[in-house]
Amino acid sequence: MHNVAVPAARPLARQLAEIADSLGPVVAPIDQRRQLHDLCALVRTATGAVSVSIARLDGDELWYEAADGRGGAEVVGLRLPTSRGIAGYVARTGQSLVVDRVEADPRFARDVAERVGYVPDSLLVVPVTDQGDEVLGVISVLDRTTGAGDPLAVASAAARVAAPVLAVASAIGRLGPLLVRAIAEAVEADEPQLATALRRLASTVPETDAEMAEFAAVLAEVRLLPPAAQHTIGRILRDSITLATPRRRW
């Protein structure tokens, strides 16, 4: 029997499980997809639309994460460049766009409609933006009819709901590989503390990833505190988010 790195690996595995517990409700991709799908269904009902989809912006591509209605199954999983099309314009500018008689836009017809197998007559696309007005994704409403409210107002409200979900999806996408790298480094260095490994990693990766590694390290520490302290920290975090949210002038 060989005794290889077990003393370091066991506490690491335990700490990883604790972090996964802490993050549980937000990391499960199936829940995010369900949330986004439910939002699509809600917007579809409120606007009387034939189909509604939500895409996440990743670099110069839109990744279609969720959809409800006709062509929905075909659109989920689609990745399209932002260099063309109506959704691309909205993703790149952060400005919403309402177009009727969509077939008059040749680029739209070629890129999207043919792949999805459904050509809409009208399209309403709103950006999903974070508090700094950076675009996180877009919501597309195809062939609205007379719904319960102004479709632009409904889609804009949905975009505000979708924003934190898409932001978490992007953040988690970066967090997973970071955690794995941290464990690999910790095992290699015989480092029993994952938080230490994560902090060391944070000093070597790009700024946005460094913030995520630091955040994961803090979560690992919070997880070791008594429940009352965890509750207080959660409340302070929520208050901080409220305070950091800019107020509108008008």
Add this chain to the structure above:
Amino acid sequence: MTTGPDSILPAWSEPFHATGGPGAAKVLHLPGAVDRGWAYGDGSGRGVRVAIVDSGIDADHPAVGRVAEYVAIERDDRTDSGLRLDPGPHADLYGHGTACAAIVRELAPEVELVSVRVLGENLKGSAGAFAEGVEWCIRNGIDIINLSMSTASDRWAEPFWELVDMANYHHVLLVAAMNNEPRRTIPSEFAGVFSVACAPGTDRERVWSNPRGPAEWGAAGIDVDVAWLGGGTIRTTGNSFAAPVVAGHLARIRATHPGITTWQAKTVLGQLATNTPTG
């Protein structure tokens, strides 16, 4: 409401659709009347340089005609700003800029159109490219800038404040669409620009004045037909398409009264507004 059940009302357009509209325009009782003949001259907009800061202009579109000059803002990591200016003809990437250009051409057929493309490949943080485009216009002899885009980001408020002041003191008229959504809309919410939202109807000869702002001007932008890629048209809704209507009216005024300033032009346009009291 004067729009149908399926029509969309972009944010900030509400005052123009309320009962009684935005109220009466503020009229200055001048010793002589300001009429369209005096204000617009022959209505050609001859020689006025109008820049469309947008996705590019398709000069092959029959509703656009000649484009006098092009400049594209492109990403370049080797420069301090991370941006570079490319002169030389370019295409419209989406159709949006062509739509705006054709509206100006329709109202003032003899303007010189200038395409300032700010949506190139790999441009991150589009507000920085808008700002760069507006600054290029101010420094390059543009008379009227049409900016059918805005940002909601607080950190761009100060740079755009400076640009709006700079435009005013260079006697450049800056027309900016309000955002279609109810959030901060920079630079269109600033008093030094011609901020535009959607008024009722599709008649581009009509312009409304809303003295209470922040959407100070109203024009056709709901269910309107606009030029798009491929030489055709699409039907669309948005404050984006109301802004170039105001830019077109201003081009007529500027051609007849060269060098007219923002505040002078606001007075003239206000006298001609659809909601100006008569008698």
